[in-house]
Amino acid sequence: xxxxxxxxxxxxxxxxxxxxxxxxxxxxxxxxxxxxxxxxxxxxxxxxxxxxxxxxxxxxxxxxxxxxxxxxxxxxxxxxxxxxxxxxxxxxxxxxxx
Numbered sequence: 519x520x521x522x523x524x525x526x527x528x529x530x531x532x533x534x535x536x537x538x539x540x541x542x543x544x545x546x547x548x549x550x551x552x553x554x555x556x557x558x559x560x561x562x563x564x565x566x567x568x569x570x571x572x573x574x575x576x577x578x579x580x581x582x583x584x585x586x587x588x589x590x591x592x593x594x595x596x597x598x599x600x601x602x603x604x605x606x607x608x609x610x611x612x613x614x615x616x
Contacts, residue, residue: 522541
């Protein structure tokens with residue numbers, strides 16, 4: 519599976535926030551950029567475990583170019599502090615196929 523693309527935002531007096539277009543409802547935050555990757559990984563692991571336990575389908579991840587072309591997300595890139603790719607977590611027997 520391709521990595522999850524995370525769009526990172528940062529306002530002047532706030533933490534870094536990250537959302538994942540291919541993981542609906544999955545988000546995280548960190549006070550500094552050094553912890554952002556760790557927090558993003560934990561958020562994705564928890565989201566994926568929840569999806570699997572609930573028997574919900576896990577959407578396929580897309581390439582960065584596909585997400586940028588998606589009108590629901592294209593504006594988020596304009597104001598992004600950074601964009602990161604987080605490897606897809608491996609949960610249990612990797613039972614993501616739905």
